[in-house]
Structure formats: C-alpha cells, structure tokens
Amino acid sequence: MRLHHLFGLLAMLVGFGGLPATLQAEEKSGISALVDAWLKSPHGNYHSPSFTYWNKQGEIPTACAACHSEPGFLDFLGTDGSTAGVVDHPGVINSPIGCASCHSAEAHALNAVRFPSGVIVDGLGTSATCTVCHQGRQSGAAVTKAVANLGEDEVSAELGFLNIHYGVAAATMHGTETGAGYQYPGKTYAGRFFHVPSANTCVACHDPHSTKVAVDDCLSCHRGVEQLTDIRMRHGDFDGDGDVKEGIQGEIMTLHARLGESIQAYGRDVAGTPIGYHKDRHPYFFRDTDGNGTISDEEAVADNRYQAWTPRLLKAAYNYQVVKKDPGGYVHHPTYQLQLLYDSLESLSEQIGMDMAGITRP
Numbered sequence: 001m002r003l004h005h006l007f008g009l010l011a012m013l014v015g016f017g018g019l020p021a022t023l024q025a026e027e028k029s030g031i032s033a034l035v036d037a038w039l040k041s042p043h044g045n046y047h048s049p050s051f052t053y054w055n056k057q058g059e060i061p062t063a064c065a066a067c068h069s070e071p072g073f074l075d076f077l078g079t080d081g082s083t084a085g086v087v088d089h090p091g092v093i094n095s096p097i098g099c100a101s102c103h104s105a106e107a108h109a110l111n112a113v114r115f116p117s118g119v120i121v122d123g124l125g126t127s128a129t130c131t132v133c134h135q136g137r138q139s140g141a142a143v144t145k146a147v148a149n150l151g152e153d154e155v156s157a158e159l160g161f162l163n164i165h166y167g168v169a170a171a172t173m174h175g176t177e178t179g180a181g182y183q184y185p186g187k188t189y190a191g192r193f194f195h196v197p198s199a200n201t202c203v204a205c206h207d208p209h210s211t212k213v214a215v216d217d218c219l220s221c222h223r224g225v226e227q228l229t230d231i232r233m234r235h236g237d238f239d240g241d242g243d244v245k246e247g248i249q250g251e252i253m254t255l256h257a258r259l260g261e262s263i264q265a266y267g268r269d270v271a272g273t274p275i276g277y278h279k280d281r282h283p284y285f286f287r288d289t290d291g292n293g294t295i296s297d298e299e300a301v302a303d304n305r306y307q308a309w310t311p312r313l314l315k316a317a318y319n320y321q322v323v324k325k326d327p328g329g330y331v332h333h334p335t336y337q338l339q340l341l342y343d344s345l346e347s348l349s350e351q352i353g354m355d356m357a358g359i360t361r362p
Ligand code: HEC
Pocket: 049, 050, 053, 061, 063, 064, 065, 066, 067, 068, 132, 133, 134, 135, 136, 137, 165, 166, 167
C-alpha cells in the first residue's frame, strides 16, 4: 500500500486529515471529552421541556423555533440558505442545540445581535450565539407601550402580564443598553456590567460545551468565600436588613421577596383583587381567590390568571419576573437588578405606604 493511501485511511478512521497520527489521537480524545460534556449539558438534553414542549403539535412555531430547535437556529442564522435574522419554517421537535448550531460559518461570523427592545449590540464574538437565545422575549419598552396613557392606578381589562421569558442572562448583563427591565422615568440605570476583562463575556465564565462555570477561576480573585453566592464587593445595605456581610445575592433575594409582598399588598388594597405568584405556571400571576397569600395548583389555571392589572402593578410585576428569570443575575449584573427592584418598590410604596427607610439604591 502506498504511504499516502495508508495516511488517507488513518485520517478517515480518526476523522481528521493532515495531522500526524499521535496528534490525531489526542485531538480525538479532546473531542470525545467535549461531546460528553455537551451530552450532559442542558443544551444536549433531548428530554428537556425546552425541546419536547411542542411534541403533541409535532412542530415548533416559527416564533419559538430559533431558540428551541437546532434546525430553527440554523434557519435564523441563514445557515440553511434562507434569509438571516428571521425564522422562515417551523422548527423540528426533539432537536436540541447541537454542535452544528454554534459551529457553522454563519455562527462563527455572527458578531452583532438584535434585542427585543430593537437595540443591536455589536462586538459579541464567541458569545454572540449565546446572546441570541439568552436575551428574553420582552423589553421595558413593551411595557411602556402596553400601558400607554392609562392612569397609573386604573384597572384595565386591556392589560395582561408580560413575561420576559427564561434564562435571560444576556438581557441582564447589558443593563440599560438593551433595556430589558421596565425603567422608571427620571431614574438612571447602569449600562453593561464589564466586571473584569478576564470574566466579562458568556464564554469567559461558562464553558460553551458543559455550560458550567469554573468556580476556582472566580475564587482566585474572590478569596475567603465558601460559595459564589457569598461574594460581595461593596458596602451598602441594599435590602435594609442590617446585614452588610451577606453575599450580594442575598441582598437581591431579600429585596425581590419584599417586592413580591408589596405586589400582593397593592393587589389587595389598591387594585381591589388579591394577587399571587406561582413559580412554575404560566402566566405566573393569578388571582388569590382564597386570599391566603399563596397560589395553589388549583388557583394556578388559565381562567384564574390575574386580570385586574393597573399600569403601576404591571410594571412592578414585570420587573419581578425579569429578576426571577435570571438566577445568575447577581453575577451577570447585580446593580441593574437592584436598581429595578428598588424603583419598583418605591413606585408601589407611593400607594401602599410601605417604608422605604433603610433600603439603598446602588
Ligand atoms: C430568544 C430565544 C427564545 C425564544 C424565541 C423562545 N424561547 Fe423559550 N426558552 C428560551 C430559553 C433560553 C429557555 C431556557 C431557559 C433556562 O432553562 O435557563 C427557554 C425555556 C422555555 C420553556 C421551558 C420553561 C421552563 O420553565 O423550564 C418553555 C415551555 C418555552 N421556553 C416556551 C417557549 C415558547 C412557547 C416560545 C414561542 C412562543 C418560546 N419559548 C420562544 C429561549 C427562547
């Protein structure tokens, strides 16, 4: 057998051309480690609701397909020869985010991404694909548009809850630049959180294949903490609970819980219909029919969705969900989350007489 034939066969077996055999073997094991990491990741989870939710319908509507189906994403990128930036065909079910999603010429070239607010962010590099799917589906501007000229405390049957959607890391990270939150007039909001140069993009912190964060890298700077949620770099008592040693995540969680309570007080005392939140049931806010402060599975049904919205209540509830649907927000952009929570609370406090003393806006 001629030497180049042997080489061709070897290359075919290993799947790579042009490398010496030993190197090919190393490359192969690197790839299998990467495939294993992907298979264990949420992106490679064939059974997740993110990829099976539409199985009864048999296809994924174009409005959902870009982020919930590999062929849908290829359609969005134009990798399938169709127009880039739109989804032309329904997506295929049971088709998670595989290698080809992020490794086409179009995906590698993608650098600028449009957000729901209409703002386009450029220079995203290897984090551009992540940003397409983790940007959410609503913006503060959509809330402004929905409430139009209604009086702030006027109950309107025209209003319904607006849901930012899920896993909205990129929406948080860019802060006021992309305006994911409802931003109150007259207030200023933080722009993109740049953190530190070595940890300021999605893939600088998340391995793109496992999606996991290498915690040791964080702890090389953030010394003396047991877990990431204990990290805090500043001194303010943002939630007013007197504890200035807890992690910044604790400040956010406490303020978020206070916002939940204030939303309930406003629904009961101002809108005139008790309201509550169910964390697993769309559209999340329901009428608290028995007024016991929690939403049971029986109450969390479509017909019982909350329908006594006022503009003030909708804005606060929208921001409640913006923070809720980015559990990594304490890392992605703690300042933006704290600002949205503070301003939502302050707005409600004008009607429910809640005491804002002790709470600090960053
Ligand atoms: C811009 C991208 C994007 C679009 C468009 C999109 N989704 Fe999603 N969706 C996501 C992401 C990202 C997640 C997963 C978040 C996570 O688990 O962190 C998700 C999760 C879900 C889930 C699982 C929810 C859960 O609680 O785990 C459902 C159901 C869902 N989406 C429905 C829809 C429907 C219906 C549509 C179309 C009307 C849609 N999505 C459009 C990005 C998108």
